[in-house]
Amino acid sequence: MRLRLLSCLAICLLVIFPAQADIVVVARSENGFGALNKSEVINIFLGRYRQLAGGQIAEPVDLPMQSAERNIFYERLIGKTSAEINAYWARLLFTGRVSPPRQVDNSEQLIEILLNSPRTIGYLDRSKVDRRLQIVFELGSK
Protein backbone atom coordinates (compact mmCIF):
# COMPACT_ATOMS: atom_id res chain seq x y z
CA MET A 1 0.00 0.00 0.00
CA ARG A 2 2.76 2.35 0.99
CA LEU A 3 4.65 1.55 -2.18
CA ARG A 4 1.66 2.31 -4.34
CA LEU A 5 1.08 5.60 -2.58
CA LEU A 6 4.71 6.54 -2.93
CA SER A 7 4.86 5.67 -6.60
CA CYS A 8 1.66 7.65 -7.21
CA LEU A 9 3.23 10.56 -5.44
CA ALA A 10 6.47 10.20 -7.37
CA ILE A 11 4.64 10.18 -10.69
CA CYS A 12 2.58 13.22 -9.70
CA LEU A 13 5.75 15.06 -8.69
CA LEU A 14 7.53 14.10 -11.88
CA VAL A 15 4.63 15.34 -13.94
CA ILE A 16 4.11 18.60 -12.09
CA PHE A 17 7.60 19.57 -10.97
CA PRO A 18 9.71 20.00 -14.08
CA ALA A 19 7.24 22.54 -15.40
CA GLN A 20 7.29 25.02 -12.54
CA ALA A 21 9.68 23.86 -9.83
CA ASP A 22 11.42 26.68 -8.05
CA ILE A 23 14.06 25.06 -5.88
CA VAL A 24 15.75 27.10 -3.17
CA VAL A 25 18.53 26.25 -0.73
CA VAL A 26 17.47 26.80 2.88
CA ALA A 27 18.69 26.73 6.47
CA ARG A 28 17.09 27.55 9.83
CA SER A 29 16.37 31.28 10.12
CA GLU A 30 18.14 31.66 13.46
CA ASN A 31 21.39 30.32 12.04
CA GLY A 32 22.26 33.54 10.30
CA PHE A 33 24.23 31.66 7.64
CA GLY A 34 23.73 34.59 5.30
CA ALA A 35 23.48 34.23 1.55
CA LEU A 36 25.71 31.69 -0.16
CA ASN A 37 26.96 31.85 -3.71
CA LYS A 38 26.74 29.06 -6.25
CA SER A 39 30.26 27.77 -5.78
CA GLU A 40 29.79 27.61 -2.00
CA VAL A 41 26.61 25.58 -2.47
CA ILE A 42 28.41 23.25 -4.89
CA ASN A 43 31.32 22.86 -2.46
CA ILE A 44 28.99 21.99 0.43
CA PHE A 45 26.76 19.51 -1.41
CA LEU A 46 29.61 17.82 -3.29
CA GLY A 47 31.71 17.57 -0.12
CA ARG A 48 34.57 19.63 -1.53
CA TYR A 49 34.65 22.16 1.28
CA ARG A 50 32.03 22.56 3.97
CA GLN A 51 33.37 25.34 6.15
CA LEU A 52 31.35 28.55 5.90
CA ALA A 53 32.74 32.06 5.98
CA GLY A 54 31.76 32.34 9.66
CA GLY A 55 33.79 29.22 10.52
CA GLN A 56 30.83 26.83 11.04
CA ILE A 57 30.87 23.52 9.15
CA ALA A 58 27.73 23.07 7.09
CA GLU A 59 26.00 19.69 6.97
CA PRO A 60 24.10 19.16 3.71
CA VAL A 61 20.97 17.00 3.59
CA ASP A 62 19.68 15.28 0.46
CA LEU A 63 16.13 14.39 -0.53
CA PRO A 64 15.61 10.84 -1.83
CA MET A 65 17.39 9.76 -4.98
CA GLN A 66 14.15 9.37 -6.96
CA SER A 67 12.65 12.70 -5.88
CA ALA A 68 11.97 15.34 -8.50
CA GLU A 69 13.41 18.06 -6.24
CA ARG A 70 16.74 16.30 -5.99
CA ASN A 71 16.99 15.70 -9.73
CA ILE A 72 16.15 19.33 -10.47
CA PHE A 73 18.52 20.60 -7.78
CA TYR A 74 21.63 18.84 -9.14
CA GLU A 75 20.60 19.38 -12.74
CA ARG A 76 20.39 23.16 -12.22
CA LEU A 77 23.31 23.40 -9.83
CA ILE A 78 25.91 21.56 -11.93
CA GLY A 79 24.06 19.93 -14.83
CA LYS A 80 24.46 16.41 -13.49
CA THR A 81 21.98 13.53 -13.41
CA SER A 82 21.37 11.42 -10.32
CA ALA A 83 23.44 8.60 -11.83
CA GLU A 84 26.40 10.94 -12.31
CA ILE A 85 26.11 12.27 -8.76
CA ASN A 86 25.97 8.66 -7.59
CA ALA A 87 29.18 7.77 -9.44
CA TYR A 88 30.81 10.89 -8.00
CA TRP A 89 29.96 9.85 -4.43
CA ALA A 90 31.08 6.31 -5.08
CA ARG A 91 34.49 7.72 -5.98
CA LEU A 92 34.73 9.69 -2.75
CA LEU A 93 33.30 6.87 -0.64
CA PHE A 94 35.72 4.30 -2.00
CA THR A 95 38.68 6.59 -1.44
CA GLY A 96 37.61 7.14 2.17
CA ARG A 97 37.43 10.92 1.86
CA VAL A 98 34.20 12.62 2.84
CA SER A 99 30.72 11.30 3.44
CA PRO A 100 27.84 12.06 1.08
CA PRO A 101 25.01 14.23 2.42
CA ARG A 102 22.71 12.55 4.87
CA GLN A 103 19.50 11.49 3.12
CA VAL A 104 15.95 11.98 4.34
CA ASP A 105 12.70 10.49 3.07
CA ASN A 106 10.76 13.64 2.19
CA SER A 107 10.70 17.40 2.52
CA GLU A 108 8.70 17.34 5.78
CA GLN A 109 11.46 15.33 7.37
CA LEU A 110 14.04 17.67 5.89
CA ILE A 111 12.34 20.71 7.47
CA GLU A 112 12.24 18.90 10.80
CA ILE A 113 15.99 18.27 10.65
CA LEU A 114 16.77 21.79 9.51
CA LEU A 115 14.86 23.19 12.49
CA ASN A 116 16.49 20.81 14.98
CA SER A 117 20.12 20.80 13.93
CA PRO A 118 21.75 24.17 13.56
CA ARG A 119 24.39 23.36 10.96
CA THR A 120 22.22 21.61 8.39
CA ILE A 121 21.35 22.95 4.98
CA GLY A 122 18.93 21.56 2.41
CA TYR A 123 16.88 22.32 -0.68
CA LEU A 124 13.12 22.62 -1.12
CA ASP A 125 10.49 23.88 -3.44
CA ARG A 126 9.91 27.55 -2.63
CA SER A 127 6.24 26.86 -1.87
CA LYS A 128 7.29 24.86 1.21
CA VAL A 129 9.48 27.54 2.75
CA ASP A 130 7.99 29.32 5.78
CA ARG A 131 9.19 31.91 8.26
CA ARG A 132 11.21 29.42 10.29
CA LEU A 133 13.52 28.94 7.30
CA GLN A 134 15.78 31.34 5.46
CA ILE A 135 16.63 31.08 1.79
CA VAL A 136 20.41 31.10 1.42
CA PHE A 137 20.61 30.49 -2.33
CA GLU A 138 18.13 30.56 -5.23
CA LEU A 139 18.58 28.30 -8.21
CA GLY A 140 15.92 30.12 -10.20
CA SER A 141 12.94 28.54 -11.90
CA LYS A 142 12.70 27.16 -15.38
Place this chain on the structure above:
Amino acid sequence: MKMTNSSGIRNLALALLLAHQSALHAEEPERSFSLNGFGTLGATRSTSREAGFVRDLSQPHGSQGSWNGNIDSLLGLQANWNATQRLAFVGQAISRYHNGGSYSPELMWAFARYDLNGNLSLRLGRLATDFYLLSESRQVGYTYLTVRPVTDFFGLLPFSHIDGGDAQFTTPLGDALLRGRLHLGWLNESLPLADREWSLKGSRMAGASIGLQRGPWTVRLSSSEVHFKHDLPINDLIAGLNSVAAYYPGAANAASHLDVAHSRSRFDSIGSIYENGPFQAQFMWSTVHHSTAAFQNWKAGYFLAGYRIDQFTPFASYSWIRSKPRNMSSGIPPAAGLDVLNAGVSAVLADSHSQQQTTSLGVRWDMQTNVDLKFQVDLIRGKAASIFPFRDERSNWDGQTKVFSLVLDYIF
Protein backbone atom coordinates in the same frame (compact mmCIF):
# COMPACT_ATOMS: atom_id res chain seq x y z
CA MET B 1 -18.92 4.80 -4.07
CA LYS B 2 -19.12 5.03 -0.33
CA MET B 3 -16.70 2.14 -0.04
CA THR B 4 -14.19 3.92 -2.27
CA ASN B 5 -14.41 7.09 -0.23
CA SER B 6 -13.82 5.40 3.06
CA SER B 7 -10.87 3.42 1.67
CA GLY B 8 -9.52 6.72 0.35
CA ILE B 9 -9.73 8.19 3.83
CA ARG B 10 -8.07 5.12 5.26
CA ASN B 11 -5.25 5.51 2.73
CA LEU B 12 -4.82 9.12 3.70
CA ALA B 13 -4.75 8.21 7.38
CA LEU B 14 -2.18 5.55 6.67
CA ALA B 15 -0.07 7.98 4.68
CA LEU B 16 -0.15 10.50 7.53
CA LEU B 17 0.79 7.80 10.00
CA LEU B 18 3.71 6.71 7.84
CA ALA B 19 4.83 10.29 7.37
CA HIS B 20 4.71 10.77 11.12
CA GLN B 21 6.74 7.62 11.71
CA SER B 22 9.42 8.59 9.26
CA ALA B 23 9.61 12.03 10.84
CA LEU B 24 10.39 10.25 14.10
CA HIS B 25 13.12 8.27 12.39
CA ALA B 26 14.71 11.49 11.30
CA GLU B 27 15.66 12.31 14.86
CA GLU B 28 17.68 9.15 15.27
CA PRO B 29 21.42 9.71 15.00
CA GLU B 30 23.14 9.13 11.69
CA ARG B 31 24.23 5.57 11.07
CA SER B 32 27.93 5.53 11.90
CA PHE B 33 28.90 2.14 10.49
CA SER B 34 28.50 1.18 6.85
CA LEU B 35 29.53 -1.71 4.67
CA ASN B 36 29.77 -1.11 0.93
CA GLY B 37 31.20 -2.89 -2.02
CA PHE B 38 32.04 -2.59 -5.67
CA GLY B 39 32.87 -4.93 -8.45
CA THR B 40 33.42 -5.46 -12.13
CA LEU B 41 32.64 -8.45 -14.29
CA GLY B 42 34.58 -8.14 -17.49
CA ALA B 43 35.57 -9.96 -20.63
CA THR B 44 38.59 -8.66 -22.54
CA ARG B 45 40.12 -9.81 -25.79
CA SER B 46 43.32 -8.55 -27.37
CA THR B 47 43.53 -9.71 -30.98
CA SER B 48 47.30 -10.26 -31.13
CA ARG B 49 48.59 -13.67 -30.09
CA GLU B 50 52.11 -12.29 -29.86
CA ALA B 51 51.87 -10.38 -26.57
CA GLY B 52 49.62 -10.48 -23.50
CA PHE B 53 47.55 -7.36 -22.88
CA VAL B 54 47.30 -6.53 -19.15
CA ARG B 55 45.50 -3.80 -17.23
CA ASP B 56 48.64 -3.00 -15.27
CA LEU B 57 52.01 -4.56 -14.53
CA SER B 58 50.76 -6.32 -11.39
CA GLN B 59 49.16 -8.94 -13.66
CA PRO B 60 51.50 -11.80 -14.67
CA HIS B 61 49.67 -12.84 -17.87
CA GLY B 62 47.25 -11.10 -20.19
CA SER B 63 44.78 -11.61 -22.98
CA GLN B 64 46.67 -13.08 -25.90
CA GLY B 65 44.28 -13.62 -28.82
CA SER B 66 41.36 -14.93 -26.79
CA TRP B 67 38.68 -13.70 -24.39
CA ASN B 68 39.97 -13.32 -20.85
CA GLY B 69 37.94 -12.65 -17.73
CA ASN B 70 40.92 -11.83 -15.52
CA ILE B 71 41.96 -8.46 -16.90
CA ASP B 72 39.15 -6.28 -15.58
CA SER B 73 37.14 -8.42 -13.17
CA LEU B 74 37.42 -7.66 -9.49
CA LEU B 75 35.48 -7.47 -6.25
CA GLY B 76 35.98 -5.04 -3.38
CA LEU B 77 34.45 -4.63 0.08
CA GLN B 78 34.74 -1.58 2.25
CA ALA B 79 33.81 -0.86 5.85
CA ASN B 80 33.48 2.71 7.11
CA TRP B 81 33.07 3.60 10.73
CA ASN B 82 32.53 7.23 11.65
CA ALA B 83 33.52 7.00 15.30
CA THR B 84 33.01 10.72 15.96
CA GLN B 85 32.37 13.84 13.89
CA ARG B 86 36.12 14.09 13.30
CA LEU B 87 37.43 10.54 13.51
CA ALA B 88 36.69 7.81 10.96
CA PHE B 89 38.09 4.37 10.23
CA VAL B 90 38.10 2.85 6.75
CA GLY B 91 39.08 -0.63 5.62
CA GLN B 92 38.92 -1.98 2.08
CA ALA B 93 39.86 -5.38 0.68
CA ILE B 94 40.05 -6.23 -3.02
CA SER B 95 40.18 -9.54 -4.80
CA ARG B 96 41.57 -9.29 -8.33
CA TYR B 97 43.87 -11.17 -10.65
CA HIS B 98 47.38 -10.06 -9.73
CA ASN B 99 50.89 -11.15 -8.81
CA GLY B 100 51.14 -14.91 -8.42
CA GLY B 101 48.29 -15.43 -10.89
CA SER B 102 45.74 -15.64 -8.09
CA TYR B 103 42.76 -13.68 -6.81
CA SER B 104 44.10 -13.73 -3.26
CA PRO B 105 42.53 -10.78 -1.43
CA GLU B 106 44.68 -7.80 -0.56
CA LEU B 107 44.14 -5.02 1.90
CA MET B 108 43.97 -1.81 -0.13
CA TRP B 109 42.94 0.63 2.57
CA ALA B 110 43.12 0.38 6.37
CA PHE B 111 43.40 3.79 7.92
CA ALA B 112 42.16 6.21 10.52
CA ARG B 113 41.16 9.66 9.31
CA TYR B 114 41.12 12.64 11.59
CA ASP B 115 39.59 15.92 10.42
CA LEU B 116 41.16 18.67 12.51
CA ASN B 117 38.76 21.24 11.05
CA GLY B 118 37.18 22.04 7.71
CA ASN B 119 40.62 22.68 6.24
CA LEU B 120 42.94 19.95 7.41
CA SER B 121 42.52 16.19 7.31
CA LEU B 122 45.08 13.56 8.36
CA ARG B 123 45.14 9.86 7.52
CA LEU B 124 47.33 7.18 9.03
CA GLY B 125 47.56 3.52 7.99
CA ARG B 126 47.41 1.80 4.66
CA LEU B 127 46.50 4.15 1.80
CA ALA B 128 46.11 3.56 -1.93
CA THR B 129 48.90 5.26 -3.86
CA ASP B 130 48.00 8.64 -5.25
CA PHE B 131 50.58 9.24 -7.98
CA TYR B 132 48.25 11.01 -10.39
CA LEU B 133 44.87 12.71 -10.31
CA LEU B 134 42.12 10.02 -10.06
CA SER B 135 44.61 7.22 -9.38
CA GLU B 136 43.23 6.59 -5.88
CA SER B 137 39.99 5.11 -7.22
CA ARG B 138 41.40 3.26 -10.20
CA GLN B 139 39.98 -0.10 -9.08
CA VAL B 140 36.38 1.12 -8.82
CA GLY B 141 35.07 0.84 -12.38
CA TYR B 142 31.73 2.43 -11.59
CA THR B 143 33.44 5.72 -10.72
CA TYR B 144 34.99 6.39 -14.11
CA LEU B 145 33.86 6.66 -17.69
CA THR B 146 36.09 4.20 -19.51
CA VAL B 147 36.39 0.42 -19.04
CA ARG B 148 39.70 0.88 -17.18
CA PRO B 149 42.01 3.79 -16.42
CA VAL B 150 43.97 4.59 -19.61
CA THR B 151 46.62 1.84 -19.71
CA ASP B 152 49.30 3.88 -21.52
CA PHE B 153 49.15 6.26 -18.56
CA PHE B 154 48.18 4.27 -15.45
CA GLY B 155 49.21 0.74 -16.52
CA LEU B 156 52.88 1.19 -15.67
CA LEU B 157 52.05 2.11 -12.07
CA PRO B 158 51.79 -1.26 -10.37
CA PHE B 159 52.34 0.15 -6.89
CA SER B 160 48.90 -0.01 -5.34
CA HIS B 161 49.27 1.02 -1.70
CA ILE B 162 51.60 2.42 0.94
CA ASP B 163 51.76 1.94 4.69
CA GLY B 164 52.17 5.44 6.02
CA GLY B 165 50.16 8.62 6.20
CA ASP B 166 49.05 11.75 4.46
CA ALA B 167 47.85 15.25 5.23
CA GLN B 168 45.41 17.14 3.06
CA PHE B 169 44.80 20.86 3.26
CA THR B 170 41.85 22.61 1.56
CA THR B 171 41.12 26.31 1.48
CA PRO B 172 39.02 28.61 -0.69
CA LEU B 173 40.91 31.00 -2.93
CA GLY B 174 38.50 33.50 -4.43
CA ASP B 175 35.80 31.32 -5.96
CA ALA B 176 38.27 28.46 -6.39
CA LEU B 177 39.39 25.76 -3.97
CA LEU B 178 43.06 25.18 -3.35
CA ARG B 179 44.03 21.69 -2.21
CA GLY B 180 47.46 20.51 -1.12
CA ARG B 181 48.53 17.06 -0.06
CA LEU B 182 51.67 15.46 1.37
CA HIS B 183 52.16 11.73 1.69
CA LEU B 184 54.83 9.38 2.97
CA GLY B 185 54.86 5.63 3.27
CA TRP B 186 56.42 2.29 2.45
CA LEU B 187 55.39 -0.07 -0.34
CA ASN B 188 54.44 -3.57 0.66
CA GLU B 189 53.99 -5.84 -2.37
CA SER B 190 55.81 -7.78 -5.07
CA LEU B 191 55.66 -7.57 -8.85
CA PRO B 192 55.77 -10.36 -11.39
CA LEU B 193 58.80 -10.19 -13.72
CA ALA B 194 58.84 -13.01 -16.27
CA ASP B 195 58.90 -16.16 -14.11
CA ARG B 196 60.30 -14.31 -11.09
CA GLU B 197 59.15 -11.75 -8.55
CA TRP B 198 60.56 -8.39 -7.69
CA SER B 199 59.95 -7.36 -4.11
CA LEU B 200 58.89 -3.78 -3.46
CA LYS B 201 58.56 -4.33 0.28
CA GLY B 202 60.11 -1.55 2.29
CA SER B 203 60.62 0.78 -0.68
CA ARG B 204 59.86 4.30 0.48
CA MET B 205 57.44 6.55 -1.36
CA ALA B 206 57.04 10.24 -0.65
CA GLY B 207 55.23 12.92 -2.58
CA ALA B 208 53.13 16.02 -2.77
CA SER B 209 50.39 17.44 -4.91
CA ILE B 210 48.71 20.77 -5.28
CA GLY B 211 45.43 21.32 -7.06
CA LEU B 212 42.92 24.00 -7.95
CA GLN B 213 39.25 23.43 -8.47
CA ARG B 214 37.20 26.21 -10.02
CA GLY B 215 33.80 25.93 -11.67
CA PRO B 216 33.98 23.03 -14.11
CA TRP B 217 37.80 22.84 -13.91
CA THR B 218 40.10 20.74 -11.75
CA VAL B 219 43.86 20.99 -12.29
CA ARG B 220 46.49 19.19 -10.22
CA LEU B 221 50.27 19.00 -10.18
CA SER B 222 51.74 15.92 -8.52
CA SER B 223 55.20 14.67 -7.78
CA SER B 224 56.14 11.41 -6.08
CA GLU B 225 59.44 9.67 -5.54
CA VAL B 226 60.02 5.99 -4.84
CA HIS B 227 63.28 4.95 -3.20
CA PHE B 228 63.64 1.22 -3.99
CA LYS B 229 64.91 -1.18 -1.39
CA HIS B 230 65.51 -4.34 -3.44
CA ASP B 231 67.29 -5.20 -6.69
CA LEU B 232 65.58 -6.75 -9.69
CA PRO B 233 65.66 -10.56 -9.64
CA ILE B 234 68.69 -10.69 -11.99
CA ASN B 235 71.35 -11.82 -9.50
CA ASP B 236 72.89 -14.33 -11.91
CA LEU B 237 73.53 -11.62 -14.51
CA ILE B 238 74.98 -9.22 -11.93
CA ALA B 239 77.19 -11.98 -10.50
CA GLY B 240 78.36 -12.89 -14.00
CA LEU B 241 79.28 -9.29 -14.78
CA ASN B 242 81.15 -8.90 -11.50
CA SER B 243 83.03 -12.15 -12.01
CA VAL B 244 84.68 -10.87 -15.20
CA ALA B 245 85.25 -7.35 -13.84
CA ALA B 246 88.96 -8.07 -13.29
CA TYR B 247 89.41 -8.43 -17.06
CA TYR B 248 86.76 -5.97 -18.24
CA PRO B 249 86.38 -3.07 -15.76
CA GLY B 250 83.33 -1.86 -17.70
CA ALA B 251 81.43 -4.92 -16.57
CA ALA B 252 81.48 -3.88 -12.91
CA ASN B 253 80.29 -0.46 -13.96
CA ALA B 254 77.42 -1.97 -15.95
CA ALA B 255 76.49 -4.19 -12.99
CA SER B 256 76.29 -1.22 -10.66
CA HIS B 257 74.16 0.75 -13.14
CA LEU B 258 71.66 -2.10 -13.22
CA ASP B 259 71.28 -2.01 -9.44
CA VAL B 260 67.81 -0.93 -8.46
CA ALA B 261 68.27 -1.07 -4.69
CA HIS B 262 68.84 2.49 -3.43
CA SER B 263 67.87 3.92 -6.82
CA ARG B 264 65.14 6.53 -7.11
CA SER B 265 62.25 6.88 -9.53
CA ARG B 266 60.41 10.14 -9.78
CA PHE B 267 56.91 10.56 -11.18
CA ASP B 268 55.85 14.12 -12.10
CA SER B 269 52.48 14.85 -13.63
CA ILE B 270 49.86 17.42 -14.47
CA GLY B 271 46.24 16.37 -14.62
CA SER B 272 43.17 18.35 -15.58
CA ILE B 273 39.49 17.55 -15.66
CA TYR B 274 36.72 19.62 -17.22
CA GLU B 275 33.15 18.68 -16.33
CA ASN B 276 30.27 20.78 -17.54
CA GLY B 277 26.80 19.28 -17.57
CA PRO B 278 26.76 16.31 -19.93
CA PHE B 279 30.25 17.05 -21.24
CA GLN B 280 33.43 15.84 -19.58
CA ALA B 281 37.04 15.86 -20.66
CA GLN B 282 40.39 14.94 -19.16
CA PHE B 283 43.96 15.67 -20.07
CA MET B 284 46.94 14.25 -18.21
CA TRP B 285 50.64 14.23 -18.85
CA SER B 286 53.50 12.69 -16.93
CA THR B 287 57.23 12.40 -17.04
CA VAL B 288 59.04 9.64 -15.19
CA HIS B 289 62.74 9.59 -14.38
CA HIS B 290 64.67 6.61 -13.04
CA SER B 291 68.18 6.89 -11.59
CA THR B 292 68.89 3.22 -12.38
CA ALA B 293 69.78 2.18 -15.93
CA ALA B 294 67.53 -0.85 -15.53
CA PHE B 295 64.45 1.23 -16.39
CA GLN B 296 64.00 3.65 -19.26
CA ASN B 297 62.71 7.13 -18.55
CA TRP B 298 59.31 7.70 -20.07
CA LYS B 299 56.74 10.35 -20.91
CA ALA B 300 53.05 9.55 -21.24
CA GLY B 301 49.79 11.39 -21.67
CA TYR B 302 46.19 11.20 -22.76
CA PHE B 303 43.11 13.12 -23.85
CA LEU B 304 39.67 11.77 -23.05
CA ALA B 305 36.25 13.25 -23.77
CA GLY B 306 32.71 12.01 -23.32
CA TYR B 307 29.22 13.41 -23.82
CA ARG B 308 26.18 12.03 -22.02
CA ILE B 309 22.98 11.53 -24.00
CA ASP B 310 20.29 10.33 -21.62
CA GLN B 311 21.66 7.07 -20.10
CA PHE B 312 24.44 6.65 -22.64
CA THR B 313 27.82 8.33 -22.62
CA PRO B 314 29.91 7.71 -25.72
CA PHE B 315 33.59 8.54 -25.22
CA ALA B 316 36.85 8.70 -27.14
CA SER B 317 40.43 8.92 -25.98
CA TYR B 318 43.91 9.17 -27.39
CA SER B 319 46.91 8.19 -25.30
CA TRP B 320 50.61 7.66 -25.75
CA ILE B 321 53.78 6.56 -24.01
CA ARG B 322 57.36 6.90 -25.20
CA SER B 323 60.46 5.82 -23.37
CA LYS B 324 64.03 6.69 -24.17
CA PRO B 325 66.43 3.79 -24.77
CA ARG B 326 69.65 3.90 -22.78
CA ASN B 327 73.04 3.28 -24.33
CA MET B 328 75.13 1.30 -21.94
CA SER B 329 77.90 -1.09 -22.80
CA SER B 330 78.96 -4.02 -20.66
CA GLY B 331 82.56 -3.26 -21.66
CA ILE B 332 82.91 -6.85 -22.84
CA PRO B 333 84.01 -7.14 -26.51
CA PRO B 334 81.78 -9.36 -28.69
CA ALA B 335 84.61 -11.77 -29.44
CA ALA B 336 85.31 -12.54 -25.79
CA GLY B 337 83.02 -15.57 -25.69
CA LEU B 338 80.81 -13.94 -23.08
CA ASP B 339 77.83 -13.31 -25.33
CA VAL B 340 75.47 -14.53 -22.65
CA LEU B 341 76.40 -11.59 -20.44
CA ASN B 342 76.12 -9.10 -23.29
CA ALA B 343 72.76 -10.53 -24.28
CA GLY B 344 71.62 -10.36 -20.65
CA VAL B 345 72.52 -6.68 -20.36
CA SER B 346 70.78 -5.91 -23.68
CA ALA B 347 67.70 -7.82 -22.59
CA VAL B 348 67.40 -5.89 -19.30
CA LEU B 349 67.91 -2.58 -21.11
CA ALA B 350 65.31 -3.45 -23.79
CA ASP B 351 62.73 -4.86 -21.41
CA SER B 352 61.52 -1.49 -20.14
CA HIS B 353 60.94 0.06 -23.56
CA SER B 354 57.53 1.56 -24.37
CA GLN B 355 56.67 3.32 -27.61
CA GLN B 356 53.05 3.26 -28.61
CA GLN B 357 49.83 5.23 -28.93
CA THR B 358 46.28 4.10 -28.40
CA THR B 359 42.98 5.33 -29.79
CA SER B 360 39.97 4.19 -27.79
CA LEU B 361 36.27 4.43 -28.53
CA GLY B 362 33.49 3.23 -26.30
CA VAL B 363 30.21 3.82 -24.58
CA ARG B 364 29.04 3.70 -20.99
CA TRP B 365 25.42 2.82 -20.34
CA ASP B 366 24.04 3.70 -16.90
CA MET B 367 21.47 0.94 -17.13
CA GLN B 368 20.14 1.28 -13.59
CA THR B 369 21.00 2.80 -10.24
CA ASN B 370 24.49 1.64 -9.17
CA VAL B 371 25.05 -0.49 -12.29
CA ASP B 372 26.68 0.38 -15.58
CA LEU B 373 27.62 -1.55 -18.70
CA LYS B 374 30.55 -0.46 -20.86
CA PHE B 375 31.90 -1.48 -24.22
CA GLN B 376 35.25 -0.28 -25.51
CA VAL B 377 37.67 -0.85 -28.37
CA ASP B 378 41.35 0.12 -28.03
CA LEU B 379 43.52 0.37 -31.13
CA ILE B 380 47.12 0.06 -29.99
CA ARG B 381 49.71 1.17 -32.52
CA GLY B 382 53.29 0.77 -31.41
CA LYS B 383 56.77 -0.33 -32.33
CA ALA B 384 57.79 -3.97 -32.10
CA ALA B 385 60.22 -2.90 -29.36
CA SER B 386 57.35 -1.65 -27.19
CA ILE B 387 57.23 -4.56 -24.75
CA PHE B 388 57.22 -2.99 -21.26
CA PRO B 389 53.40 -2.62 -21.06
CA PHE B 390 52.84 -6.25 -22.16
CA ARG B 391 53.45 -9.79 -20.87
CA ASP B 392 54.75 -12.95 -22.57
CA GLU B 393 55.88 -11.24 -25.79
CA ARG B 394 56.93 -13.51 -28.61
CA SER B 395 59.48 -12.76 -31.32
CA ASN B 396 56.74 -11.95 -33.87
CA TRP B 397 55.24 -9.15 -31.74
CA ASP B 398 54.89 -6.11 -33.97
CA GLY B 399 53.47 -3.63 -31.46
CA GLN B 400 49.96 -3.65 -32.95
CA THR B 401 46.80 -5.00 -31.41
CA LYS B 402 43.11 -4.27 -30.90
CA VAL B 403 41.50 -4.78 -27.52
CA PHE B 404 37.75 -5.41 -27.18
CA SER B 405 36.23 -5.12 -23.71
CA LEU B 406 32.78 -5.57 -22.26
CA VAL B 407 32.33 -4.91 -18.55
CA LEU B 408 29.55 -4.65 -16.01
CA ASP B 409 30.37 -2.41 -13.02
CA TYR B 410 28.32 -2.23 -9.85
CA ILE B 411 28.44 -0.76 -6.38
CA PHE B 412 26.41 -1.74 -3.37
